[in-house]
Amino acid sequence: MKRKWIALLLFLSLLLCGCELVPQTPAAPVSGDGLTVHFIDVGQADCALLECGGEYMMIDGGNKEDGRLVVSYLEQQGVEELSAVVCTHAHEDHVGGLPSVLAVYPTEAVYAPTRTYASNIFDDFVYYTDQQGLDITIPTPGNEITLGEAVITVLGPVKSYADTNNTSLVLKAVYGETTFLFTGDMETAAENDMLDYWDGRVNWQADVLKVGHHGSNTSTGYRFLHEVDPTYGVISVGAGNSYGHPHEEPLSRLNQAGVVLLRTDELGHIVAASDGKEIIFTWTNQSAQPENAEPAETSSQVFIGNINSHKFHSPDCANLPAEKNRVEFDSYSSAIAAGYTPCGSCLG
Numbered sequence: 001m002k003r004k005w006i007a008l009l010l011f012l013s014l015l016l017c018g019c020e021l022v023p024q025t026p027a028a029p030v031s032g033d034g035l036t037v038h039f040i041d042v043g044q045a046d047c048a049l050l051e052c053g054g055e056y057m058m059i060d061g062g063n064k065e066d067g068r069l070v071v072s073y074l075e076q077q078g079v080e081e082l083s084a085v086v087c088t089h090a091h092e093d094h095v096g097g098l099p100s101v102l103a104v105y106p107t108e109a110v111y112a113p114t115r116t117y118a119s120n121i122f123d124d125f126v127y128y129t130d131q132q133g134l135d136i137t138i139p140t141p142g143n144e145i146t147l148g149e150a151v152i153t154v155l156g157p158v159k160s161y162a163d164t165n166n167t168s169l170v171l172k173a174v175y176g177e178t179t180f181l182f183t184g185d186m187e188t189a190a191e192n193d194m195l196d197y198w199d200g201r202v203n204w205q206a207d208v209l210k211v212g213h214h215g216s217n218t219s220t221g222y223r224f225l226h227e228v229d230p231t232y233g234v235i236s237v238g239a240g241n242s243y244g245h246p247h248e249e250p251l252s253r254l255n256q257a258g259v260v261l262l263r264t265d266e267l268g269h270i271v272a273a274s275d276g277k278e279i280i281f282t283w284t285n286q287s288a289q290p291e292n293a294e295p296a297e298t299s300s301q302v303f304i305g306n307i308n309s310h311k312f313h314s315p316d317c318a319n320l321p322a323e324k325n326r327v328e329f330d331s332y333s334s335a336i337a338a339g340y341t342p343c344g345s346c347l348g
Contacts, residue, residue, distance in 0.1 A: 037050050041265075043241075046210075067098075211250065
């Protein structure tokens with residue numbers, strides 16, 4: 001919570017001087033010191049460009065139809081070559097635009113969780129990787145990628161999964177004292193597997209969380225969100241999409257945690273610039289504002305603990321204890337601090 005209060009005070013001071021969360025059209029290409037993360041608005045898809053020390057890295061590329069938009073965006077940023085291209089997983093809304101990128105930009109390394117997938121779009125991704133004389137690297141947990149002075153660490157997946165979403169590469173980018181976490185479409189079960197695998201060996205806290213699976217209720221579970229404890233959450237999502245993303249449940253969890261939400265369907269392209277200590281956001285839709293951006297105390301929700309099992313539950317869980325065996329907690333964190341563990345059924 002101390003980090004959150006520091007972030008809140010920083011937010012207030014920067015808000016008063018007009019240099020934090022200021023909507024504006026990204027100007028000239030960023031170069032020199034610092035890490036800049038561009039969350040490119042590709043509708044119901046994911047695409048991010050990272051720049052540090054004059055080096056560039058792509059994480060996902062939107063749908064196939066977004067390829068021209070993504071290449072145009074890179075041209076506007078002055079990109080001439082890429083240090084790395086990462087496909088978090090093989091679904092089209094993540095890999096679709098990457099063949100267009102690889103067809104234009106010389107690339108040093110290409111990463112993905114697999115080298116084969118039954119789709120023409122993924123075949124195009126493999127083809128243009130081959131055309132550059134590169135092999136797709138399948139990273140393992142703990143592998144590191146350097147981008148200027150930023151270090152990107154692969155944290156997942158830690159197991160093999162039949163569900164393609166759960167094969168998503170999870171990347172933690174650290175620059176100075178600031179951290180960004182990219183989760184692809186990984187779902188709650190695989191999130192928890194990662195937490196179990198690292199078991200205290202990783203500091204999960206991140207300043208900025210790229211919210212999993214476009215804000216689907218399958219991702220960003222209570223336990224994972226508690227460990228990451230982000231100040232900001234970026235949701236890459238299309239306006240009026242047929243999936244109903246972002247869903248009410250993860251939005252509720254993020255709001256309860258006091259996370260400032262920035263959505264591409266509302267803000268357009270979102271750019272986060274870190275100098276190693278502070279992160280400043282800009283975005284293209286000047287008439288819009290982030291959700292939960294007003295400094296306020298974190299909203300609370302009651303959780304029900306079982307004094308016998310020392311597990312705690314959401315109020316609508318089917319496994320609630322008898323009234324006489326209940327204890328109430330006003331937050332997820334307070335239940336954890338009291339030594340209770342989350343119910344696997346309702347809280348993952």
